[in-house]
Amino acid sequence: MKLSERIYEHAEKIWPRYLCHPFVTQMADGTLPQEKFRYYMLQDYLYLRDYVKIFAAIIPKADDFEQIRFLSGELAGTIDETFRTHIPYMKRLGITEEEIRSAHAHIDISAYTHYMICEAQMGDVLTGLVTLLNCSWSYAYIAEQMVKRYPNALQNENYGSWFAGYVSEEYRKTNQALIDRIDTLAVSIDEKETQKLCEIFEKCCLFDLRFWDVVYTMGES
Numbered sequence: 001m002k003l004s005e006r007i008y009e010h011a012e013k014i015w016p017r018y019l020c021h022p023f024v025t026q027m028a029d030g031t032l033p034q035e036k037f038r039y040y041m042l043q044d045y046l047y048l049r050d051y052v053k054i055f056a057a058i059i060p061k062a063d064d065f066e067q068i069r070f071l072s073g074e075l076a077g078t079i080d081e082t083f084r085t086h087i088p089y090m091k092r093l094g095i096t097e098e099e100i101r102s103a104h105a106h107i108d109i110s111a112y113t114h115y116m117i118c119e120a121q122m123g124d125v126l127t128g129l130v131t132l133l134n135c136s137w138s139y140a141y142i143a144e145q146m147v148k149r150y151p152n153a154l155q156n157e158n159y160g161s162w163f164a165g166y167v168s169e170e171y172r173k174t175n176q177a178l179i180d181r182i183d184t185l186a187v188s189i190d191e192k193e194t195q196k197l198c199e200i201f202e203k204c205c206l207f208d209l210r211f212w213d214v215v216y217t218m219g220e221s
């Protein structure tokens with residue numbers, strides 16, 4: 001069994017909760033209050049800025065050009081995510097450079113990125129990539145499932161481009177490349193290592209769930 005299949009068994013316990021989270025359902029039916037989305041965009045932008053640095057922290061552990069090229073490609077793919085989704089939205093929402101410069105990540109979101117960086121720094125390339133996996137994979141899953149359930153989500157004038165970005169071919173490819181790389185690196189790991197990686201993945205799933213809570217309550221919970 002591939003590592004991604006073992007990991008998916010953990011995702012199946014938590015991911016359905018993303019699909020019925022009010023932030024996600026209200027984006028899909030277009031009723032999400034704009035100020036919540038504005039708060040989310042800013043927090044997610046700060047989150048992704050740390051997230052790309054985790055790829056950068058894994059690069060020194062890679063010992064061949066092909067691996068380094070893959071890691072820098074995924075890093076660039078995440079930067080593209082912000083250019084495709086976050087920057088246009090922030091412009092539309094009137095979020096200024098000054099606001100971005102003075103914004104601080106919510107404490108629970110800092111805990112999430114600090115957890116990822118800590119595991120990535122302590123472990124090998126595979127461990128680092130597993131810490132980053134839920135972030136990448138769960139959004140592809142959320143967007144795909146929600147577009148199936150709410151066929152008008154893509155046309156919504158406020159949130160349609162969010163769904164379009166995460167069902168896009170570019171995003172799907174970057175995410176699939178990450179899954180495939182993890183499976184390749186994991187071919188000969190033992191059960192103990194598999195369990196440890198599944199545990200890291202599950203924690204990241206729960207951190208992402210907490211992320212939705214934080215942005216829905218705009219940091220008040």
Ligand SMILES: Cc1ncc(CN)c(N)n1
Pocket residue numbers: 044047048081134135136139208211
């Ligand atoms: C919190 C979070 N998780 C996942 C993604 C999708 N890469 C994101 N932009 N933000």
